[in-house]
Amino acid sequence: MNKLSKLSLGMAILCVSISASAGFSVGATRVIYNGNVKEASLSVKNTEDSNVYLIRSWVSSDKKGEKVPFITTPPLFRIEPGQDNAVRITQTSSSLAQDKESVYWLNTLAIPPASKEKNSLQFSINTRIKLIYRPAALNNKDAIAKAYEHLTFTRSGSTLTASNPTPYYVSMTKVSINGHELKDGYMVPPKSSLKIDNAPVGNNITWQAINDFGGLTEKVKASI
CATH class of the missing domain: 2.60.40.10 (Immunoglobulins)
Structure with missing residues (x-):
């Protein structure tokens, strides 16, 4: 196989993999966590007809070394074709500023099933959206x-x-x-x-x- 053929095959595999992973979606572009509630949630959906996904969720920060004051549950779960589920976010620390909002990132990593085809590439797609903590006093x-x-x-x-x-x-x-x-x-x-x-x-x-x-x-x- 010449270099051009190998390149074309690689591009085709990449397109198929991305298309397959596009069967997972989240229900919002951002999550607002109000300080007066016990938890917030994000809906997730497997929009495919046959593929099962393994979903891993977590909250991250852009600040290196910062201890993130939120956890997600379930942190890892299986989602069947056509199924809806929800990731719940819970605050674990009361140290956040109360005179202004704080921002973090909510990650949902969709891991596709292993391919049975040889020479195929598998891609896990991470959906990263803003998680904004809003103190109760600012809920105006x-x-x-x-x-x-x-x-x-x-x-x-x-x-x-x-x-x-x-x-x-x-x-x-x-x-x-x-x-x-x-x-x-x-x-x-x-x-x-x-x-x-x-x-x-x-x-x-x-x-x-x-x-x-x-x-x-x-x-x-x-x-x-």
Whole structure:
């Protein structure tokens, strides 16, 4: 078999494997853990007709060495074709900040069944979504809904700084500067700021935010 044929075969196997793993889905793009509840949950579903998946779940942090104050149950389970299940998230520590939100990552790793075919590749797909801890005192629907409107911006050369005075995380999307839309989305931390390097020239900014349900807010405009 020549190199081109081997490459084509490898690409075909990769596509089949990814397609097969696409039969697993989760029921949200983010999970909000309210501080006044005992647990939160995320629904998971095997959308395939025949394949069984083994699901491993856990919560992780971007901060190296941080002890994550959440556990998931069940941490490992089998999900049959067409079956729905739920991953439950429980808080294990009361050390989290109470004057602002904290963010972690909820992981669900879908492990497909072993292939009986020779020379095939198997891929486990990890779905990683935000787990946002919201203290009970901050559970104000109106303040949550309008947090994105309070962002302010400053510019220093090609660096744009987005400042967030609220206690909530704001996930900006569809950010445009003088009509030039930025490709990336940006999560601005509560009571903090985020720098956007190599920002297009201009002082007129528009943006939207992603709400608790994964939908988009109304567009907001600002000038520096």
